[in-house]
Amino acid sequence: MILVFCELKDGQIRKPSAEALSEGRRLADAAGKPLGALFAGASCAGSAEAAKYGADVILTAEGPTLASYSSDAFATVIADAVKAKGATVLLAAATAVGKDMAPRAAARLGAGYASDVTGLSIVDGKLQAIRPVYAGKAFATTTFASAVQVATTRPNVFPAAEKPGAGVAETLAAPVGDFKSVVKEILAKASGKVDLSEANVIVSGGRGMKDGTNFKILEALADAIGGVVGASRAAVDAGWGLPHSMQVGQTGKVVSPTLYIACGISGAIQHIAGMSGSKFIVAINKDSEAPIFKLANYGIVGDLFEVVPELTKAAKAMGIGKN
Amino acid sequence: MKILVALKQVPDTETKIKVAADGRSLDPADVKWITSPYDEYALEEAIRTKESKGAEVVALSVGGDSTKDVLKNALALGADSAVLLRGDGQGDAFAVAQIIAGYAKDKAFDLILCGNKGLGGDNAAMGPMLAELLGIGQANVIVMLELSEGSFKAERETEGGSEIVEGALPAVITAQKGLNEPRYASLKGIMAAKKKTIEELDAVPVTTGTQIIALSLPPERPAGRKLEGDAAAQAQALIQALKDEAKVF
Ligand SMILES: Cc1cc2nc3c(=O)[nH]c(=O)nc-3n(C[C@H](O)[C@H](O)[C@H](O)COP(=O)(O)OP(=O)(O)OC[C@H]3O[C@@H](n4cnc5c(N)ncnc54)[C@H](O)[C@@H]3O)c2cc1C
Numbered sequence: 001m002i003l004v005f006c007e008l009k010d011g012q013i014r015k016p017s018a019e020a021l022s023e024g025r026r027l028a029d030a031a032g033k034p035l036g037a038l039f040a041g042a043s044c045a046g047s048a049e050a051a052k053y054g055a056d057v058i059l060t061a062e063g064p065t066l067a068s069y070s071s072d073a074f075a076t077v078i079a080d081a082v083k084a085k086g087a088t089v090l091l092a093a094a095t096a097v098g099k100d101m102a103p104r105a106a107a108r109l110g111a112g113y114a115s116d117v118t119g120l121s122i123v124d125g126k127l128q129a130i131r132p133v134y135a136g137k138a139f140a141t142t143t144f145a146s147a148v149q150v151a152t153t154r155p156n157v158f159p160a161a162e163k164p165g166a167g168v169a170e171t172l173a174a175p176v177g178d179f180k181s182v183v184k185e186i187l188a189k190a191s192g193k194v195d196l197s198e199a200n201v202i203v204s205g206g207r208g209m210k211d212g213t214n215f216k217i218l219e220a221l222a223d224a225i226g227g228v229v230g231a232s233r234a235a236v237d238a239g240w241g242l243p244h245s246m247q248v249g250q251t252g253k254v255v256s257p258t259l260y261i262a263c264g265i266s267g268a269i270q271h272i273a274g275m276s277g278s279k280f281i282v283a284i285n286k287d288s289e290a291p292i293f294k295l296a297n298y299g300i301v302g303d304l305f306e307v308v309p310e311l312t313k314a315a316k317a318m319g320i321g322k323n
Numbered sequence: 324m325k326i327l328v329a330l331k332q333v334p335d336t337e338t339k340i341k342v343a344a345d346g347r348s349l350d351p352a353d354v355k356w357i358t359s360p361y362d363e364y365a366l367e368e369a370i371r372t373k374e375s376k377g378a379e380v381v382a383l384s385v386g387g388d389s390t391k392d393v394l395k396n397a398l399a400l401g402a403d404s405a406v407l408l409r410g411d412g413q414g415d416a417f418a419v420a421q422i423i424a425g426y427a428k429d430k431a432f433d434l435i436l437c438g439n440k441g442l443g444g445d446n447a448a449m450g451p452m453l454a455e456l457l458g459i460g461q462a463n464v465i466v467m468l469e470l471s472e473g474s475f476k477a478e479r480e481t482e483g484g485s486e487i488v489e490g491a492l493p494a495v496i497t498a499q500k501g502l503n504e505p506r507y508a509s510l511k512g513i514m515a516a517k518k519k520t521i522e523e524l525d526a527v528p529v530t531t532g533t534q535i536i537a538l539s540l541p542p543e544r545p546a547g548r549k550l551e552g553d554a555a556a557q558a559q560a561l562i563q564a565l566k567d568e569a570k571v572f
Pocket residue numbers: 205206207208209231232233234235247248249250251252253263264265266267268269270271274284285286287290302303304305336360
């Protein structure tokens with residue numbers, strides 16, 4: 001069996017999980033194996049949706065011990081499910097939860113683990129992964145030495161494809177015990193906006209923004225085209241009040257949106273490392289020699305303070321971002 | 324309190340990646356090596372704990388001769404001792420976790436600090452794997468850490484927010500930027516470090532979980548196009564192109 005750990009939010013499968021599940025379906029077909037979707041939580045209401053993405057079996061572990069996230073309880077659920085089902089491949093999305101628990105579960109299973117993969121295939125019955133290394137400056141083709149193979153899939157890379165499966169429901173026991181580290185409190189709830197690592201459209205600002213308050217013109221553009229705002233390290237470190245969580249690059253977030261708009265960003269190697277995996281790149285810079293233009297599908301040489309508001313206007317005029 | 328800090332030596336962020344002749348590793352020619360940036364936050368947190376609460380700080384790295392630079396630097400910054408677990412340069416995060424677990428298991432560390440990911444390898448896996456192998460708790464991508472008698476409280480970065488993780492010590496904590504502001508080594512520290520020796524041990528052979536069979540560079544991006552005219556015309560042309568050519572909207 002190919003098993004995919006899925007996360008629910010407000011009773012729905014999170015998009016990165018749907019992507020992992022769809023990729024799981026593709027691999028299951030290639031390997032001639034069934035696909036299992038695995039859920040854990042105080043309640044797994046909404047898990048039936050996994051059938052839409054091709055799950056043959058939907059496994060749920062429900063119980064009070066799974067109400068708050070704890071790496072050992074979740075790793076236990078997963079490792080036990082892998083053993084019970086004799087699964088050879090375990091996937092999860094490379095989210096905050098996925099990246100926390102998948103390596104722990106892999107170690108418990110004595111399994112090889114490939115994180116944040118952007119490509120998966122079955123070669124001679126074994127999983128093979130392609131994963132960005134050096135923050136995307138290179139790609140490593142990775143094979144597994146172990147019988148069980150664990151990988152987390154990078155959000156926004158694998159398409160979520162609907163392909164109905166039988167979705168036979170099965171329940172698993174929730175782990176009991178004293179967990180060594182537990183989430184006690186969720187502090188800043190995401191403001192309804194998706195995280196940079198999962199965003200489809202990103203508008204980023206660099207030192208050329210001159211001040212943090214000027215980021216409001218990027219917010220306006222992002223709102224108009226359904227995007228979220230990121231920043232270069234120069235902007236984050238400038239003391240403009242931008243959090244590190246906005247930083248894109250080798251020591252920030254590595255992102256892979258469909259569209260990345262770089263405003264007043266020169267294109268330093270560490271910044272490029274974090275965003276060169278974007279499908280389309282737009283650069284807006286007043287210096288026509290800025291290295292960012294080498295990557296850009298579309299370049300605008302000009303003053304961002306003039307260009308960005310015009311973009312917002314044009315997008316609104318054309319009715320973009322209404323979906 | 325006894326603290327272990329795991330430090331990895333990595334290529335500098337300026338490095339232009341060239342693939343070696345074997346087709347599966349980094350060509351080390353012209354590469355400048357540094358301590359992985361996130362590991363610097365881990366070390367700084369250990370030294371601050373030592374200063375505020377009193378602790379013994381052991382810096383550890385799995386690697387070869389060149390890795391000693393990382394450990395010398397850690398000693399100069401305030402680590403009490405340093406251990407090099409000598410390996411052959413092969414192996415993945417799981418192998419490293421097994422090697423470090425083998426070293427740490429009977430040494431009664433109260434806290435193990437790591438980077439949240441090793442720059443380059445980018446697995447973000449060694450910490451959680453080590454925690455599992457040692458049977459202790461973990462908290463990853465940490466921007467705030469509070470230690471009490473036998474327990475910890477940490478703030479962990481998540482998608483678009485953060486959460487508080489609490490747990491028992493010993494535990495593995497992996498550091499994120501924001502945890503602290505690492506110091507520079509003082510001349511006094513550098514001089515004192517010269518007198519300290521780095522303990523060298525052979526890494527216990529282990530199995531690796533994964534293997535890199537090929538390393539390749541990303542495909543060249545297609546040549547781009549500059550949009551002409553005044554700001555309004557450029558903006559109009561861009562939105563049109565994104566809609567009609569790129570089909571982004
Ligand atoms: C260890 C290490 C790690 C790093 N990690 C990261 C990382 O993760 N992410 C990251 O981004 N950087 C990182 N850096 C920093 C990186 O080297 C660069 O310093 C940084 O990316 C530069 O940011 P920038 O492009 O915003 O600023 P600059 O390089 O100063 O570029 C500003 C650009 O704005 C343009 N501009 C100015 N005014 C206007 C205007 N009115 N209209 C249009 N254009 C204008 C300029 O022409 C210029 O090209 C790292 C560096 C180190 C040493």
